[in-house]
Amino acid sequence: MSDELKKVLVTGGAGFIGSHLCERMLADGHRVVAMDNLVTGDLRNIEHLLPEERFSFVHQDVTEFIHVSGRLDYILHFASPASPIDYLELPIQTLKVGALGTHKVLGLARAKKARFLLASTSEVYGDPLEHPQQENYWGNVNPVGPRGCYDEAKRFAEACAMAYHRHHGVETRIVRIFNTYGPRMRLNDGRVLPAFMSQALRGEDLTVFGDGSQTRSFCYVDDLVEGITRLLYSDEVEPTNVGNPAEMTIRQFGEAILKITGSNSKFIEKPLPVDDPKVRQPDITKARRVLDGWEPKVPLDEGLVTTMEYFRSRIQEEVTAAQ
Ligand code: UDP
Numbered sequence: 001m002s003d004e005l006k007k008v009l010v011t012g013g014a015g016f017i018g019s020h021l022c023e024r025m026l027a028d029g030h031r032v033v034a035m036d037n038l039v040t041g042d043l044r045n046i047e048h049l050l051p052e053e054r055f056s057f058v059h060q061d062v063t064e065f066i067h068v069s070g071r072l073d074y075i076l077h078f079a080s081p082a083s084p085i086d087y088l089e090l091p092i093q094t095l096k097v098g099a100l101g102t103h104k105v106l107g108l109a110r111a112k113k114a115r116f117l118l119a120s121t122s123e124v125y126g127d128p129l130e131h132p133q134q135e136n137y138w139g140n141v142n143p144v145g146p147r148g149c150y151d152e153a154k155r156f157a158e159a160c161a162m163a164y165h166r167h168h169g170v171e172t173r174i175v176r177i178f179n180t181y182g183p184r185m186r187l188n189d190g191r192v193l194p195a196f197m198s199q200a201l202r203g204e205d206l207t208v209f210g211d212g213s214q215t216r217s218f219c220y221v222d223d224l225v226e227g228i229t230r231l232l233y234s235d236e237v238e239p240t241n242v243g244n245p246a247e248m249t250i251r252q253f254g255e256a257i258l259k260i261t262g263s264n265s266k267f268i269e270k271p272l273p274v275d276d277p278k279v280r281q282p283d284i285t286k287a288r289r290v291l292d293g294w295e296p297k298v299p300l301d302e303g304l305v306t307t308m309e310y311f312r313s314r315i316q317e318e319v320t321a322a323q
Helices: 016-027 084-089 091-112 148-168 192-202 221-233 250-261 285-290 300-322
Strands: 007-011 031-036 055-059 074-077 115-121 172-177 206-209 215-217 240-242 247-249 267-270
Touching: 007 016, 007 091, 016 031, 016 074, 016 221, 074 091, 074 221, 084 091, 091 115, 091 148, 115 148, 115 221, 148 172, 172 221, 192 206, 192 250, 192 300, 206 250, 215 250, 221 240, 240 285, 247 250, 250 300
Parallel strands: 007 031, 007 074, 031 055, 074 115, 115 172, 172 240, 206 267
Antiparallel strands: 215 247
């Protein structure tokens, strides 16, 4: 029996961004296989998808040989620890999934004649000396610092994708993802949104690293998923930034969270982590051009409210479980 539906493999499918992509791929009418070793992913992110006939989950580490039966049309490679705390705790796994895992998944893409999309990162720009960051900036990365395992693995992964494209003709796409937030972020992943949101909701002080003058630009996950999906369906091979260019200091971000949550929490300063980028802001001129006018639509206040509701219910669950 022939099956007209396209089949998509999402590695890291039980993660924050991966699970949102699974939903989007199902909504677009495809079959979806989510693969995850659940080191930082969580089955709760996809349990609502399990009853769907077009969805399946495979518990596997993508650095091991990957077998997927039948056709495969798209592979979205989103498996990786993705917060600075995770890289500190899982440096070898971070290197392995970015390097060996990407190699394995590209081999699978080649064998299946599938299109491959790599989740790369603004971290390839390191602590950038050019601002905002355009795709043609090669970056300022410390290979031997604590972030080196993530940054260099992702840089290797980009090189690997381009080599498979040039040498084997694999259809590859590379998205450079900037700071993204939304429901299903892990409460304790150490990133600034989960930290500030949990602290504000629990009435604890907000831990600002350094003086909080460093900048980031935060994109709501739905906007990111729309950009990634457009890139997947496009014919753009070179890396493309996808993120929200609305730049702010970490202190301003904390103030926005205090306002949304109505919290009276104060800021306390903690030491700035090693190699913490001083500025980060995507230049999305290219994304607008190649992704059919794509740009972020969700205002910060709106995205933060939805995210707060998710964090509230997760914190409530923890409280109930502890009783
Ligand atoms: N940060 C902070 N307090 C926290 C967690 C993070 O001030 O509790 C800062 C961190 O030093 C960085 C920014 O927030 O400058 C964003 O950190 P995150 O870990 O979210 O990701 P990054 O953008 O550094 O990869």
